Amino acid sequence: MGEAAASGATSHEEPTGLVGLAKATVARPEFVSFVALIVLMVLTSFMNENFFTVDNLLNITRQVSTTGIIAVGMTFVILTGGIDLSVGAIVALASTLMAGMIANMGFPFWLASLVAILGGACTGAVSGFFIARFALPPIIVTLAMMEIPRGLGLIYTNGYPLPIDREFGFIGREYVLGLPIPTLIMLIVFAAAYFVLNRLPIGRYVYAVGGNEDAAILSGIRTARIKLMVYAVSGFTAAIAGMIQTSRLLSGQPNSAIGVELDAIAAVVLGGTAITGGRGHIVGTLIGALLLGVLNNSLNMIGLSPYSQRVVKGVILLIAVLIGYLRKRNSR
Amino acid sequence: MLEMKHITKRFPGIVALNDVSLSLKRGEVHALVGENGAGKSTLMKILSGVYQADEGELLIDGKEVHPTRTRESEKLGINIIFQEFSLVPDLNAYENIFLGREIRTKLGTLDSRAMRRMAREALDRLDMHFPLDCPVADLTVAEQQSVEIVKATIFKCNFLVLDEPTATLTPREVKKLFEVIERLKALGVGCFFISHHLEEIFEIADTVSVLRDGCHVYTGQVNDCTQDELISKMVGREVTQAFPPKRGVAEEADAPIMEVRKLRFPGSDEISFEVRRGEILGVAGLVGAKRTESFLALIGRDPSIEKEVLFQGKPIELRSPHEALTHGIGYLPEDRKRTGLFLPFSIRSNIVISTVARLTNKLGMVLPREEKTLSDRFIQRMRIRTTSDLKTVSELSGGNQQKVIIARWLASNCKLLIFDEPTRGIDVGAKAEIYVMLQELAAQGLGVIVISSDLPEVIGLCDRVLVMRYGSIRATLTGADINSEKIMLYASGGENG
Structure with missing residues (x-):
């Protein structure tokens, strides 16, 4: 649960004093990623003076926002021990539907967004229904749901981007309180997820389902509902990401967000959430997403080719997971 | 002759076995009884090499042995059939029987004909009948048990441990199992037979030993004792003292x-x-x-x-x-x-x-x-x-x-x-x-x-x-x-x- 996860793998006492607090922080599984994030930022700022500028840093957070928001829903799913491969397809479906509602049906932006986001939640709930009701493996169900929404988006747009007017670009392009709006939305989504996971009973149940499903059932938790919910949440956050993307690109993109599910999973895992469920923290996911974003940005800045970047990203993911495993083993 | 001498096994906070000595002759059926937690399973796990004894020794024909894993005890001729079968449900019977010790042709491919033939011979030897070519998941529990028995005895097997083999069988299947055990006896296999069903022990066993709270409390010929005597030996201790007195609820009055x-x-x-x-x-x-x-x-x-x-x-x-x-x-x-x-x-x-x-x-x-x-x-x-x-x-x-x-x-x-x-x-x-x-x-x-x-x-x-x-x-x-x-x-x- 919240405090179980927060207390990390080695320290179980309530942190007292600075030393205790420091120890508890170091023991947290996402600490590795946090250190990596800092080291990466320091190194890059030496190699390119343009890195450590407000503009660039804000730019990174905007670039990260899509993956970050999707990773929030993915955290819910992975905490229950599941996986959601359908999020990229839901981004695309939400994006095309929203653009269609604006361009072809004359919906106002807010209404189109609302419908698209709720539609995303429902699409996620479809996966959740099959997973919860028939106990089908999440990886198979969401693999199928990777195809269906994507296909529907392609049918609807005939495979072409569906443009919308420039005036609808404010969400993707404007700033509020000095922050890019996508960054702001991402922070709100993370804050809401933090609240749900740590302060609502349902958040406890999410951890419980992943921690021990049989025990959760016998403890009177309606695990099927929880499972349905987490996939709906995942579809919901994916559609929010789709909304931002549509506004930023000024078009509904049926071919967008291919492979984004893997980035989202990577962010969750880098954030220290156990892929088997039951353990993890939403703040870790934010760190994981930022790490991926900074990595992209810094590899660009030092002029590494996109091909090499993939190799480096893969290696870093592998090392991070290995360190996490070793730390967990040694703390036993 | 399989001998266990002064076996002691401790787990954190509990002595599972305390100075237990038992022996098993070839061609003998030796029943082992005791309540749950008496130490029977621990003892069998020591025989199979899953656990190692903290003290005491294990002898086969007078020679000390130290199996540290199941494969080693199998090589020594000790095989155990646990309550939970260790069969792969989607493989068929002969594939399960030879799992991990498949017979190969000179080219290194699987020699399924030889394996089928060997399995068939084993079935005849024990007068068993079950299909060799369908997935074991489709067999009845009794047939799956037969597969386990063949698997345990097809190579070297001098001592066989059967852990609660009758728990999930119907009376007719139990009778059939006993016929198989008789045949194994005739073939010179010594059997440890663990069961809670005391009447079965009098039917099949030659010798019976009782474990209680990790201690060896009795060994004797089955003909020398009665069912009641066995039960009192199993339960043994004065049982009422450790418990707070019952309240003596009025029988029908309480809703x-x-x-x-x-x-x-x-x-x-x-x-x-x-x-x-x-x-x-x-x-x-x-x-x-x-x-x-x-x-x-x-x-x-x-x-x-x-x-x-x-x-x-x-x-x-x-x-x-x-x-x-x-x-x-x-x-x-x-x-x-x-x-x-x-x-x-x-x-x-x-x-x-x-x-x-x-x-x-x-x-x-x-x-x-x-x-x-x-x-x-x-x-x-x-x-x-x-x-x-x-x-x-x-x-x-x-x-x-x-x-x-x-x-x-x-x-x-x-x-x-x-x-x-x-x-x-x-x-x-x-x-x-x-x-x-x-x-x-x-x-x-x-x-x-x-x-x-x-x-x-x-x-x-x-x-x-x-x-x-x-x-x-x-x-x-x-x-x-x-x-x-x-x-x-x-x-x-x-x-x-």
């Missing part, structure tokens, strides 16, 4: 808190019983009696099993454990680690998980202070030994873990609690504390059901006892009838069982 009617598994009789307010109802039975399954079905864990339930006089539906809990019926699972605890979570989280929805403010937000108050209260009440309620529950001892689970259900304010093996694998001190607590609960007017394989516990604690066998209730015992002889009699199928 039933719950009546269960017509709970029925396919192929079994109907189960009907009632639980009275303020009593401790025991549920006794042997392995395979379907006690756990029955009560899981009762609380709706398996909604496909139909039943009628009257709770506090009103008919209710129990379609899920959630629904049961909303009515105030809680089930504490027998397997702490698998179905009870959330191992990665803190003690606090484990205690409050069923209650957390009530520990909220008006906005539905969980109040950590309330959580802490509640968990601290139960840590104190249950005397859970820990430095902090945030300690991970996996670090506690078995007894303290069990108390955490009990605390979870006490916190949820249930009116009826079903305890499945509440003291399995925990030390004597913690046991006594749990007994006192169970009696307190009953005294407060709760209905308390205790499913237990620990006979002294059932006898010392319970006001009434249901004895189950093969998914039906064979007897309801009260008062002086609650004794080990009667329970064993009905549980093992005596009196028209």
